[in-house]
Amino acid sequence: MISPRLRTPAVLALAAGTAALVRPVWRSARGRGPGFDRVSAAAGVSAQFDQDAASYDRLVGANPGYHEHLRLSARRLGLPDRGAGATLLDVGCGTGLSTAALLETYPEARIVAVDASVEMLARAREKSWPGTVRFVHARAEDLTAALGGEGPFDGLLAAYLVRNLPDRDAGLGVLVEHLAPGAPIAVHEYSVADSPYARAVWSAVCWAVIIPLGWRVTGDASLYRYLWRSVLAFDGLGRLEQRLRDSGLRDVHTRPVDGWQRGIVHTVLGRRSG
Numbered sequence: 001m002i003s004p005r006l007r008t009p010a011v012l013a014l015a016a017g018t019a020a021l022v023r024p025v026w027r028s029a030r031g032r033g034p035g036f037d038r039v040s041a042a043a044g045v046s047a048q049f050d051q052d053a054a055s056y057d058r059l060v061g062a063n064p065g066y067h068e069h070l071r072l073s074a075r076r077l078g079l080p081d082r083g084a085g086a087t088l089l090d091v092g093c094g095t096g097l098s099t100a101a102l103l104e105t106y107p108e109a110r111i112v113a114v115d116a117s118v119e120m121l122a123r124a125r126e127k128s129w130p131g132t133v134r135f136v137h138a139r140a141e142d143l144t145a146a147l148g149g150e151g152p153f154d155g156l157l158a159a160y161l162v163r164n165l166p167d168r169d170a171g172l173g174v175l176v177e178h179l180a181p182g183a184p185i186a187v188h189e190y191s192v193a194d195s196p197y198a199r200a201v202w203s204a205v206c207w208a209v210i211i212p213l214g215w216r217v218t219g220d221a222s223l224y225r226y227l228w229r230s231v232l233a234f235d236g237l238g239r240l241e242q243r244l245r246d247s248g249l250r251d252v253h254t255r256p257v258d259g260w261q262r263g264i265v266h267t268v269l270g271r272r273s274g
């Protein structure tokens with residue numbers, strides 16, 4: 001954890017180092033012409049995850065704290081007895097990293113993990129899972145039809161999903177509908193809009209590390225440039241918390257994570273009213 005006194009110089013150093021690293025990525029981006037920025041429409045988000053599924057685990061594995069933060073958000077659901085008797089939803093499960101966090105935290109629970117990307121789900125399915133974990137291919141918006149009346153659920157984790165929803169209020173409404181009254185939800189997400197400091201650190205880390213690394217590993221940084229832009233454009237915490245209240249949650253509050261992500265990645269928690 002960088003002490004507050006050292007944060008500004010550290011960010012400036014990161015930003016200074018950024019220029020050299022950015023140049024080849026920027027050159028590559030321009031070389032690909034107008035089609036390069038393919039991740040612009042909501043419909044394209046899962047297609048882009050399809051394309052980058054093979055390298056996803058490797059890239060996020062290089063991000064210190066990624067797995068621990070998912071486990072932290074899973075624990076913050078606060079379910080008793082290792083999840084015995086509970087059925088949990090992991091929406092936007094991707095390659096199953098958030099599913100693994102749920103499973104580790106609640107090994108006695110049944111888990112239904114949902115994602116819109118065929119390729120991300122294929123990576124998830126090829127891992128080893130107990131019979132209590134089931135994967136479903138569906139958009140969050142289509143959960144009701146995809147789950148065929150299964151539920152209500154005793155807890156829900158949405159890790160890095162909500163920012164990607166084309167209509168966040170409608171999407172959140174669907175997630176909340178699938179919770180039992182009083183059941184908890186954890187929205188694990190980036191949010192920097194309320195803090196100039198968090199925005200500066202986010203941009204420095206993206207352009208110094210994440211985008212160049214994505215480009216080196218995949219030869220195409222568009223998903224990582226989308227990540228940078230979409231986080232900058234996403235709700236501040238106040239706005240996100242209000243969306244959750246408006247979608248039918250009570251006791252909405254936010255808790256931080258540690259590491260460079262402090263103030264950038266958050267667990268936003270709530271419970272279905274009623």
Ligand SMILES: C[S@@+](CC[C@H](N)C(=O)[O-])C[C@H]1O[C@@H](n2cnc3c(N)ncnc32)[C@H](O)[C@@H]1O
Binds near residue numbers: 096098115
């Ligand atoms: C950044 S990944 C997060 C994966 C996993 N939760 C994790 O923490 O590693 C976001 C995932 O959300 C999925 N996604 C995006 N929009 C979606 C939607 N509307 N419905 C379901 N999944 C969606 C993408 O396909 C992608 O796999």
